[in-house]
Amino acid sequence: xxxxxxxxxxxxxxxxxxxxxxxxxxxxxxxxxxxxxxxxxxxxxxxxxxxxxxxxxxxxxxxxxxxxxxxxxxxxxxxxxxxxxxxxxxxxxxxxxxxxxxxxxxxxxxxx
Amino acid sequence: xxxxxxxxxxxxxxxxxxxxxxxxxxxxxxxxxxxxxxxxxxxxxxxxxxxxxxxxxxxxxxxxxxxxxxxxxxxxxxxxxxxxxxxxxxxxxxxxxxxxxxxxxxxxxxxxxxxxxxxxxxxxxxxxxxxxxxxxxxxxxxxxxxxxxxxxxxxxxxxxxxxxxxxxxxxxxxxxxxxxxxxxxxxxxxxxxxxxxxxxxxxxxxxxxxxxxxxxxxxxxxxxxxxxxxxxxxxxxxxxxxxxxxxxxxxxxxxxxxxxxxxxxxxxxxxxxxxxxxxxxxxxxxxxxxxxxxxxxxxxxxxxxxxxxxxxxxxxxxxxxxxxxxxxxxxxxxxxxxxxxxxxxxxxxxxxxxxxxxxxxxxxxxxxxxxxxxxxxxxxxxxxxxxxxxxxxxxxxxxxxxxxxxxxxxxxxxxxxxxxxxxxxx
Numbered sequence: 001x002x003x004x005x006x007x008x009x010x011x012x013x014x015x016x017x018x019x020x021x022x023x024x025x026x027x028x029x030x031x032x033x034x035x036x037x038x039x040x041x042x043x044x045x046x047x048x049x050x051x052x053x054x055x056x057x058x059x060x061x062x063x064x065x066x067x068x069x070x071x072x073x074x075x076x077x078x079x080x081x082x083x084x085x086x087x088x089x090x091x092x093x094x095x096x097x098x099x100x101x102x103x104x105x106x107x108x109x110x111x112x
Numbered sequence: 113x114x115x116x117x118x119x120x121x122x123x124x125x126x127x128x129x130x131x132x133x134x135x136x137x138x139x140x141x142x143x144x145x146x147x148x149x150x151x152x153x154x155x156x157x158x159x160x161x162x163x164x165x166x167x168x169x170x171x172x173x174x175x176x177x178x179x180x181x182x183x184x185x186x187x188x189x190x191x192x193x194x195x196x197x198x199x200x201x202x203x204x205x206x207x208x209x210x211x212x213x214x215x216x217x218x219x220x221x222x223x224x225x226x227x228x229x230x231x232x233x234x235x236x237x238x239x240x241x242x243x244x245x246x247x248x249x250x251x252x253x254x255x256x257x258x259x260x261x262x263x264x265x266x267x268x269x270x271x272x273x274x275x276x277x278x279x280x281x282x283x284x285x286x287x288x289x290x291x292x293x294x295x296x297x298x299x300x301x302x303x304x305x306x307x308x309x310x311x312x313x314x315x316x317x318x319x320x321x322x323x324x325x326x327x328x329x330x331x332x333x334x335x336x337x338x339x340x341x342x343x344x345x346x347x348x349x350x351x352x353x354x355x356x357x358x359x360x361x362x363x364x365x366x367x368x369x370x371x372x373x374x375x376x377x378x379x380x381x382x383x384x385x386x387x388x389x390x391x392x393x394x395x396x397x398x399x400x401x402x403x404x405x406x407x408x409x410x411x412x413x414x415x416x417x418x419x420x421x422x423x424x425x426x427x428x429x430x431x432x433x434x435x436x437x438x439x440x441x442x443x444x445x446x447x448x449x450x451x452x453x454x455x456x457x458x459x460x461x462x463x464x465x466x467x468x469x470x471x472x473x474x475x476x477x478x479x480x481x482x483x484x485x486x487x488x489x490x491x492x493x494x495x496x497x498x499x500x501x502x503x504x505x506x507x508x509x510x511x512x513x514x515x516x517x518x519x520x521x522x523x524x525x526x527x528x529x530x531x532x533x534x535x536x537x538x
Contacts, residue, residue, distance in 0.1 A: 044325060045384055045385075045386065045388065046325055046326055046388070046390055047390060047391070047394065047430045047431055047444060048384070048430065048431030048432065048434070048435065049324070049325075051323040051325055
């Protein structure tokens with residue numbers, strides 16, 4: 001099993017969610033986050049006083065999936081979150097040791 | 113100004129001129145009742161929101177409180193002494209005690225064609241908004257008790273004498289200086305006091321190093337809009353009559369303000385790359401300020417020129433002048449009100465000329481040169497007198513109660529530290 005974390009542009013969230021549903025992903029966790037990468041921040045100007053905003057708002061998506069759909073999941077996230085401009089985000093992939101569904105006690109593949 | 117002067121001439125000749133021909137005009141009276149309420153809306157909530165939106169969220173209540181309470185305090189002081197110092201017979205610098213406690217007024221006392229009680233209230237709103245404007249210069253760091261001491265004493269020691277000199281029969285008005293609705297009395301006066309206060313108090317903790325962005329520009333836009341609408345009471349009301357002069361003031365006020373919005377916005381767009389709402393709102397105030405002394409004497413096209421100049425000049429003052437000298441005028445009381453007031457007070461010496469479409473100089477002055485020289489004296493005297501007395505008052509209050517909150521309180525925010533409440537729970 002794999003655990004995929006993707007940092008994307010906030011306005012791409014709906015497209016990514018739909019794309020993930022399209023390849024059968026059953027559950028997603030979404031968090032509003034802030035950070036910086038190559039895009040860096042931006043500056044705000046109030047009556048000439050300049051403030052550098054270092055951290056930009058992004059959305060973090062987390063999904064737990066079976067290893068065999070990993071390539072598909074990566075592909076749809078890449079495609080649906082892409083704008084071609086700097087700041088589109090990143091995808092991180094981790095090995096997932098164990099999954100438990102709290103209500104039933106099912107584990108691993110059955111719990112996904 | 114002509115009307116106001118005529119009215120005040122009447123007042124001066126008071127003994128003689130409780131004349132048989134002084135008669136109450138119901139149209140004038142109705143308009144002045146409304147104009148008075150319009151100016152109150154400028155102060156609360158207009159000015160309070162305009163300023164409140166520009167500070168950080170930890171200080172918004174302190175600013176609203178300073179404006180709200182100074183309005184109340186000045187109201188009382190005005191009835192006790194302020195009105196008398198400004199508008200009763202005295203010398204050419206200050207009025208006397210003749211109308212202290214409003215004791216000599218009767219329901220049928222007239223000021224021109226309106227009841228004097230209405231005139232007292234109308235002038236009260238001017239006296240109240242002027243100290244409240246200064247709040248913008250020392251916002252986010254001044255102790256509340258010191259604010260009340262300062263604004264109360266400033267009303268009696270600075271506002272009332274200058275109002276007397278310009279409108280109450282003193283020497284500036286006597287020279288024929290044009291100040292239809294308060295360029296010297298209100299805006300240059302408040303702005304200069306603001307600069308002195310910003311210098312005496314020193315910058316906010318972390319100024320120039322820590323980000324201090326406005327916390328709610330929506331408030332600021334609502335406040336600026338209320339100021340804009342209320343300003344028709346301020347400017348057109350300064351005709352003290354529902355007449356042609358009020359109409360001139362109205363059209364000039366609207367045109368100059370719109371022109372200044374565009375002036376500031378385009379200046380910012382060109383110089384800084386983006387047109388901002390804060391810039392547009394600030395431009396409106398700059399235009400309103402600059403047309404205030406000029407609204408009765410300029411022509412409509414002159415008002416547009418004045419507005420554009422004011423918008424660009426105040427943008428320059430708030431953005432470049434402040435940086436050049438490094439003072440922390442938190443919300444640009446000096447940059448907008450003093451600079452805008454000076455632009456209006458000086459340019460009207462030129463734009464009032466009938467040759468430039470103006471309504472004429474009003475007083476005895478006939479040429480642009482003569483009028484400009486008188487305007488220059490009025491502006492210069494106001495700046496110097498105001499700066500000296502404001503400085504003395506601040507030093508005095510510093511010794512009495514201290515001017516600034518402690519560093520710890522400033523970091524915590526004035527809302528919690530001084531008033532025990534916070535605007536937002538998050």
